[in-house]
Amino acid sequence: MARMFLHIAIVILCVTFVKSTSQDSRLNGIYALVERRLPFHRDTFNFQLTEGDSDSFIISDSAREVSNRIWWCRYIGPGHVFINCRPLPLQLEILELEVQSSLIDIISILYTTAFYDFEQWSLLLDWLSLRGVNLPLAWVGNEHFIVEVFKELGLNDTSISDFLSGPAFQAWNRFGNIQGSWGGTLPYQWIADQFSLQKKIVQRMVELGMTPILPAFTGYIPRDLSLVYPDASVVKATQWSSFPSSLTEDTFLNPFDPLYSKIQNSFISKQIEAYGNVSHVYTLDQFNEILPSSGEPEYLHNVSAGTFQSLRAADPSAVWLMQGWLFLISPDFWTLDRISAYLDGVPGDDNMIILDLFSEAFPLW
Numbered sequence: 001m002a003r004m005f006l007h008i009a010i011v012i013l014c015v016t017f018v019k020s021t022s023q024d025s026r027l028n029g030i031y032a033l034v035e036r037r038l039p040f041h042r043d044t045f046n047f048q049l050t051e052g053d054s055d056s057f058i059i060s061d062s063a064r065e066v067s068n069r070i071w072w073c074r075y076i077g078p079g080h081v082f083i084n085c086r087p088l089p090l091q092l093e094i095l096e097l098e099v100q101s102s103l104i105d106i107i108s109i110l111y112t113t114a115f116y117d118f119e120q121w122s123l124l125l126d127w128l129s130l131r132g133v134n135l136p137l138a139w140v141g142n143e144h145f146i147v148e149v150f151k152e153l154g155l156n157d158t159s160i161s162d163f164l165s166g167p168a169f170q171a172w173n174r175f176g177n178i179q180g181s182w183g184g185t186l187p188y189q190w191i192a193d194q195f196s197l198q199k200k201i202v203q204r205m206v207e208l209g210m211t212p213i214l215p216a217f218t219g220y221i222p223r224d225l226s227l228v229y230p231d232a233s234v235v236k237a238t239q240w241s242s243f244p245s246s247l248t249e250d251t252f253l254n255p256f257d258p259l260y261s262k263i264q265n266s267f268i269s270k271q272i273e274a275y276g277n278v279s280h281v282y283t284l285d286q287f288n289e290i291l292p293s294s295g296e297p298e299y300l301h302n303v304s305a306g307t308f309q310s311l312r313a314a315d316p317s318a319v320w321l322m323q324g325w326l327f328l329i330s331p332d333f334w335t336l337d338r339i340s341a342y343l344d345g346v347p348g349d350d351n352m353i354i355l356d357l358f359s360e361a362f363p364l365w
Contacts, residue, residue, distance in 0.1 A: 024048070024049055026049060026209075027047045027048075027049065028207065029204075029206075029207030029208045029209065030047050030208070030209070031045075031047070032207065033126050033129060033130075033208065036122070036126060037126055111171055113140075114167045114168050114170065114171075115167065115168075117197070118197055118200050118201070121197070121200075121201050121204070122204060125201070125204050125205060125208060125210075126208075128210075129208040129209075129210070133210070134209060134210050134211060135210065135211050135213060135281065136205060136210055136212065136213065137212075137213045137283060138198065138201060138202055138205060138212035138213055138214055138215075138279075139174070139215055139283070140194055140197055140198040140201055141194045141195040141196075141197065141198030141199070142170075142174060142215045143164055143170070143186065143191045143194065144191050144192070144194065144195035144198075145215075145267050145270050145271060146160070146164070146267075147160055147164075147188075147191060148266075148270055149217070149263055149266050149267050149270070150163075150221075150222060150225070152266060153225065153228060153229075153263070154228045155222055155224055155225060155228065157188075159222045159223075159224035159225075160222055161185050161186065162179070162180060162222060162223075162224075163179050163180075163221070163222035163223070164179075164186045165178055165179065165180065165181070165182035165183065165186065166181065166182050166183025166184050166185075166186055167183065167186070167190065168182075168183055169182040169183055172240070174215065174218070175218075175285050175288040175289070176218060176219070176220040176237055176250045176252065176285075176286065176287075176288065176290065177240040177241075177248065177250070177288065177289060177290060178240060178243065178247055178248055178250070179220075179222075179223075179247065179248070179250050180246065180247045181247075182247065195274075198275075199274065199275065202275045202278060205278075206278050211278070211279050211281060212275075212278055212279045212281075213279065213281045213282070213283050213321055214268075214271055214275075214278075214279050214281070214282055214283070215282065215283055215284070216264065216267065216268060216282035216283065216284040216311060216318075216320075217260075217263050217264045217267040217268075217284075217310075218284055218285065218286055219252050219253045219254070219255055219260060219286055219307070220237070220250045220251065220252055220253075221234070221250075221251050221252075221253050221263075222251070223251050225251070225253070226251065229259055232253060232257055232259050233253070233254040233256070233257040234251050234252060234253050234254065234257075235251075235252050235254065235293035236249050236250075236251060236252070236293070237249055237250045237251070237252050237290050237293075238290045238291045238293075239290075240289060240290055241289070252286075252293070254302075254303065254306070255302075255303050255304075255305075255306030255307040255310060256302045256303070256305070256306035257306075260306060260307075260310055261306075261309065261310040261313055261314075264310035264311065264313070264314050265310070265313060265314040267314075268282070268311070268314035268315055268318075269314060272315075280315055280317040280318055280319055281318075281319045281321055281353070282311060282315075282318055282319070282320060282321065283321045283322070284307065284311075284320055284321070284322055285322050285323050285326070286303070286307070286322075287326050288323060288325060288326055289325075289326070289329055289330075291330060291333050295333060295338055297337060297338060297340075297341035298341070300338055300341040300342040300345070301341045301342065301344060301345045302345070303342070303345065304342050304343065304344075304345030304346055305345035305346070306345075307320070307345070308320055308345060308346045308347075308351065308352075318351075319350070319351055319352065319353060320346060320351065320352045320353070321352070321353040321354075321355060322352070322353075322354060322355065323354070323355045323357055324354045324355060324356045324357065324364045325357050325358065327339055327364055328358060328362055328364055
């Protein structure tokens, strides 16, 4: 498979590097990173993209495959260049590096960045870029589309607000673990501000050669949606962590219901309209620390098959990313037969990525 390799040439500081007017525009984001983090050395780096062969699993198109940016700073220079504010020497040794990556790195950032502004995100994304991360989660602003889609379906502000949780609890709300206030009603201005922030984050990710992992519709809905669509196939999720039923036991729309695909299409279409065609990878976790309403293999197969079909109907190139945490946390429920039934709902070997979160201690692969 053809991909792009990054060549880095570092020259003595006293030699001024003049960028050609024909500079590859795909490298603009990399030069901008140097300008932000190494301003005194902005003229000492020369980047080139060349094509090569790799059998690695590539998500984004070759134009954005700039995998391990500025690895000199990590392996040859004094690492943690801007995180620890350690300055580079005024004169850099001359060398050329060909950098390529055969692995895709993913970072989970839901819990620690709830109140980040763009300056903090900018620093984090540059740091990730320096470490070769090219497939980061891009969850910020998710609630904007939730509100838009549910309003489109006929729900009012009260019904939607009763479903959404406060900023510090959004991760669990997005996973279907909780619903309701959890820190107060989520202000609509917060939702709008987060959406504006997300547009900047996604743009920066793309500039850095990253492929954002965008959220998809999981199936969890406000309880009042059943009043608007009384024939919809819905079930009640299990209680999470012994919290009161009013704040957990979310309503789950079965993915084999036609309404599910309608919602998914609207959700993903709105994201593409907002961000452009920047990714085909979607994060979607349905049973994180809660159990499906049935353990019958046929039901589990139909859930995943309906989910994947909805993704492909909205985006013909969609890849489903999910955590493998559910299999570890609930081993009594997730027997090999049930795991097989659920995963077999997704055809082929390259249409799903399973994120093995705790693999350093309990690898599931």
